[in-house]
Amino acid sequence: MRKTIFIIVIIIFIGCTNNNIPTVSNFPTIILQSGIEKTIDLTKYISIIKDVTIEQVEGINISYNAETKLLKLKADNNEQLIVLPMVINGEHLSLLLRVNPMIAHTFTYQPNNNESNIVVMGQFNDWSRTALPLYDKDNNGIYERTVYLKPQRHEYKFVLDGVELIDPANPVFISNNIGGWNSILDLSEFKSEPGGKIIKEKWEKGMLTYYFVSPQDQSSLEELILIHDNSIIDSNNFRIAENGLISVDYLKLGDGVLRITGIDTKNRLIPENITIVKNGKPLNQVDHPQDWHFAVLYNLMVDRFLDGDKSNTVQVKTNNLSELANFNGGDLAGIIQKLEEGYFSKLGINSIWLSPLNKQPDSAYVEWIPPNRKYTGYHGYWPIAPRTIDPRYGTETELKKLVELAHSQNIKVILDFVSNHVHEEHPYFKEHRNWFGNIELPNGEINIRNWSEETRLTTWFDEFIPSFDYASAPEAIDQVVDDAIWWLETFDLDGFRQDAVKHVPHAFWKKLTAEMKVKFPKKHLYQIGETFGSDELILDYVNPGELDAQFNFAIYFNARGPFTSDNTDFSNLAKIIENNLSTYQPINLMGNITSSHDQLRFIGIADGQVSFSDNGTERAFSNPPSAVKHESSYAKLANFYAFNVSISGVPVVYYGEEIGLMGAGDPGNRRPMRFNTDINENEIKLFNKITELNKLRSKYSALALGDLEIIKAEGPLLILQKSYFNEKIIVAINNGSLEQSIEAEIRYGKLKNLLTDEIRFINDRKFALNIPSYSYGFYKVL
Numbered sequence: 001m002r003k004t005i006f007i008i009v010i011i012i013f014i015g016c017t018n019n020n021i022p023t024v025s026n027f028p029t030i031i032l033q034s035g036i037e038k039t040i041d042l043t044k045y046i047s048i049i050k051d052v053t054i055e056q057v058e059g060i061n062i063s064y065n066a067e068t069k070l071l072k073l074k075a076d077n078n079e080q081l082i083v084l085p086m087v088i089n090g091e092h093l094s095l096l097l098r099v100n101p102m103i104a105h106t107f108t109y110q111p112n113n114n115e116s117n118i119v120v121m122g123q124f125n126d127w128s129r130t131a132l133p134l135y136d137k138d139n140n141g142i143y144e145r146t147v148y149l150k151p152q153r154h155e156y157k158f159v160l161d162g163v164e165l166i167d168p169a170n171p172v173f174i175s176n177n178i179g180g181w182n183s184i185l186d187l188s189e190f191k192s193e194p195g196g197k198i199i200k201e202k203w204e205k206g207m208l209t210y211y212f213v214s215p216q217d218q219s220s221l222e223e224l225i226l227i228h229d230n231s232i233i234d235s236n237n238f239r240i241a242e243n244g245l246i247s248v249d250y251l252k253l254g255d256g257v258l259r260i261t262g263i264d265t266k267n268r269l270i271p272e273n274i275t276i277v278k279n280g281k282p283l284n285q286v287d288h289p290q291d292w293h294f295a296v297l298y299n300l301m302v303d304r305f306l307d308g309d310k311s312n313t314v315q316v317k318t319n320n321l322s323e324l325a326n327f328n329g330g331d332l333a334g335i336i337q338k339l340e341e342g343y344f345s346k347l348g349i350n351s352i353w354l355s356p357l358n359k360q361p362d363s364a365y366v367e368w369i370p371p372n373r374k375y376t377g378y379h380g381y382w383p384i385a386p387r388t389i390d391p392r393y394g395t396e397t398e399l400k401k402l403v404e405l406a407h408s409q410n411i412k413v414i415l416d417f418v419s420n421h422v423h424e425e426h427p428y429f430k431e432h433r434n435w436f437g438n439i440e441l442p443n444g445e446i447n448i449r450n451w452s453e454e455t456r457l458t459t460w461f462d463e464f465i466p467s468f469d470y471a472s473a474p475e476a477i478d479q480v481v482d483d484a485i486w487w488l489e490t491f492d493l494d495g496f497r498q499d500a501v502k503h504v505p506h507a508f509w510k511k512l513t514a515e516m517k518v519k520f521p522k523k524h525l526y527q528i529g530e531t532f533g534s535d536e537l538i539l540d541y542v543n544p545g546e547l548d549a550q551f552n553f554a555i556y557f558n559a560r561g562p563f564t565s566d567n568t569d570f571s572n573l574a575k576i577i578e579n580n581l582s583t584y585q586p587i588n589l590m591g592n593i594t595s596s597h598d599q600l601r602f603i604g605i606a607d608g609q610v611s612f613s614d615n616g617t618e619r620a621f622s623n624p625p626s627a628v629k630h631e632s633s634y635a636k637l638a639n640f641y642a643f644n645v646s647i648s649g650v651p652v653v654y655y656g657e658e659i660g661l662m663g664a665g666d667p668g669n670r671r672p673m674r675f676n677t678d679i680n681e682n683e684i685k686l687f688n689k690i691t692e693l694n695k696l697r698s699k700y701s702a703l704a705l706g707d708l709e710i711i712k713a714e715g716p717l718l719i720l721q722k723s724y725f726n727e728k729i730i731v732a733i734n735n736g737s738l739e740q741s742i743e744a745e746i747r748y749g750k751l752k753n754l755l756t757d758e759i760r761f762i763n764d765r766k767f768a769l770n771i772p773s774y775s776y777g778f779y780k781v782l
Contacts, residue, residue, distance in 0.1 A: 023048055024088060025544030026229050026257055028585060029096045029272055030073070035148055036102065037074040043510065044545035046088060053087040060084065060097065075099040081225060081261065081269060083232055093230040098269060102148040103190045109134055109143045115160040118143045122156030126533045128453035129159050151191035152579060155182040179615040188575060195219060195268035198260050199707045200275065203282055203725035208275065210260065213709065217266070224262040255279065273707060274587045282725060284701045290410065292526045292548065292589055292650065293704050296694045298349040300655040301597055302357065302393050303327055303378045305673050306334025312392055316376045321364050324620060324667045325375040332394030332402050339405045347658060348694025351412040353497050356380030357399065358418065359388040361425055368448050368463050380416065381499065382423040382465065386483040399491050412494035414526060415487060419480050419508060420500040421467045429466050435476035437469035456503055470505050481512045485519055494525060501529035501541050501550065509546040528591050535583045549589035552649055554580055556593050563640040564606040568735040574713035587705055590649040594640045594657055597670055601663035602640065607633040616665015625662050634660045634682050635774035638689040639735050642776035645697040646720055646731045647708065658690040659683035696754060696778055702727040711744050719744065728781035734771040743768045750782040
């Protein structure tokens with residue numbers, strides 16, 4: 001049984017009339033790991049800082065540097081919620097701090113080849129090759145290092161005198177997706193049992209109603225904390241009725257973000273509930289269809305999409321250059337053609353992400369790493385000019401026409417922007433060599449694709465792809481930011497997909513975002529970045545002063561396994577989902593993918609032709625997968641996408657996923673797109689499924705913004721409930737080869753199948769569903 005306590009928020013709204021850029025942006029809940037110091041850069045949230053006063057609170061060590069604007073916090077080992085009062089520029093604010101407990105784990109290694117420099121690295125330290133050395137302090141021949149870690153699964157390996165090695169004493173390991181392996185340390189057993197949840201129940205006449213769902217142990221709410229923007233709603237502004245109802249007077253608050261959290265009777269933290277209020281109502285797709293929370297993003301590689309103008313198709317002619325690595329002919333004219341045909345609108349797409357359009361080299365280059373294959377810049381990531389469209393893609397006139405046509409169909413357009421590097425033919429590298437770093441490290445090592453934490457801001461992607469050294473050349477930041485603004489202004493773009501975010505310092509992102517807000521004060525220009533690393537590293541760039549979002553690789557890397565499998569078990573994914581909601585907040589703009597131009601094509605793995613342990617690039621050249629062999633592979637892809645449209649964030653369709661385009665890794669995951677008569681019956685069926693899922697996402701706010709409850713995650717069955725006040729959706733996914741039956745409790749009377757319009761009545765507060773093999777269902781609670 002679910003015990004419920006109703007929480008009512010009474011709202012009387014006053015519209016915001018100040019269109020100026022706010023001085024103070026909303027702070028999220030700050031997550032602290034017990035015993036570990038966290039540094040917060042206040043300039044990510046506050047554009048102008050004149051004075052700061054911070055109260056000392058029990059249980060937190062606090063220091064603030066007025067010169068650097070860095071706030072440092074360190075908590076003790078207790079799981080708790082702490083309100084930190086601050087006064088910034090005379091404005092009273094409250095930061096909510098959530099302290100998570102950590103687990104002490106000792107890594108050990110016994111040398112057998114006289115290794116002397118032994119280091120452990122992993123997701124927990126962003127794969128730093130120097131930060132955590134092991135020592136033999138008691139001279140017993142065993143090197144040790146104790147590290148405080150989150151109670152979850154971690155990937156790691158040792159570095160022995162510069163050579164990477166999985167833990168020889170640990171038999172559990174996993175592919176690292178680039179041809180190697182990582183050891184696995186699972187500390188999930190130390191995680192405390194979850195407490196209850198606060199769920200959105202009803203919106204009516206200025207009333208927001210929530211209820212508390214008790215966990216299995218029937219604990220209840222002990223303490224409740226409500227925050228509007230950066231202000232605690234104190235006890236004088238709300239009351240708790242004897243029946244558990246909580247009412248809040250919103251008379252002086254207006255639009256903003258309402259966060260509700262608390263502690264249960266077993267002293268466990270209640271997951272945060274977020275409501276965005278806009279124009280006097282909870283944010284919804286009817287009133288705000290162009291809000292980025294309701295975006296469905298189509299990611300296309302221009303050269304591989306459609307050749308609409310044969311006259312500009314120019315391939316590089318040289319020996320030993322594979323067609324996979326050459327220009328294919330796709331261009332802006334091809335995208336315009338598909339816009340005119342209504343392809344994207346039919347598919348349910350309302351946002352398009354274009355790959356980079358900068359002019360590329362006219363010749364091929366040999367990749368530095370073995371086997372030293374030749375490549376061209378067909379993909380757009382080797383810019384040789386800052387403000388020139390490659391003629392093989394098209395013209396400025398065509399890009400303007402593309403954006404104008406897309407906007408006329410209520411489709412936004414964002415551009416992939418390359419800020420980390422240029423090609424050696426670029427005038428910036430030729431004329432301003434001091435803007436770029438050196439390819440050699442001080443020890444003489446070649447610094448190419450060295451992804452460790454120590455070199456992530458300096459490493460080059462290849463010997464002909466120099467990376468900016470922004471830290472030493474602030475004038476380079478100014479120039480590249482000006483270039484970015486030029487693209488936005490000239491072509492009326494709606495934002496950027498930002499490449500290689502973690503390889504670019506924060507100073508660049510803060511400068512760019514500040515300029516964007518000044519130039520376009522009334523337009524929300526969306527910025528989504530790409531960072532491979534820990535949750536902490538990814539989130540370090542997601543804030544009001546930098547990016548709106550990054551791709552949610554924590555979900556992707558943990559979801560693709562069960563969705564591609566013939567023996568699916570969703571039980572571990574359930575834990576990942578709950579942790580992800582806590583880490584990235586229950587409402588976010590993170591990107592949710594099924595594949596990408598950097599990852600293995602999903603359907604190749606689902607079809608059993610490619611494995612996660614394969615070197616995807618080598619497979620693309622030497623042993624590419626053939627046509628899809630199993631009809632279930634298409635259904636698995638549809639199921640994965642059904643999951644993505646059901647969770648918070650922006651669902652992303654990588655071009656070709658809508659038909660199950662086959663491939664391995666780069667460049668085999670960038671095969672030419674196929675249309676019309678080149679599509680078979682199974683691909684048409686998948687296209688129709690992706691279409692219906694996109695249209696469900698665009699119609700029901702609950703899928704994007706609703707509170708997520710996992711009703712069941714066991715074996716191939718995943719049942720979710722999304723609740724957004726008056727709108728509640730149940731999502732049922734069966735990723736197995738057999739029909740599955742489910743019976744669960746629900747508080748309401750009827751279910752409507754959103755795919756068939758069938759009405760199902762609920763008896764004794766329970767519903768029963770039969771879910772066919774490899775299928776999904778969406779049901780609205782009536």
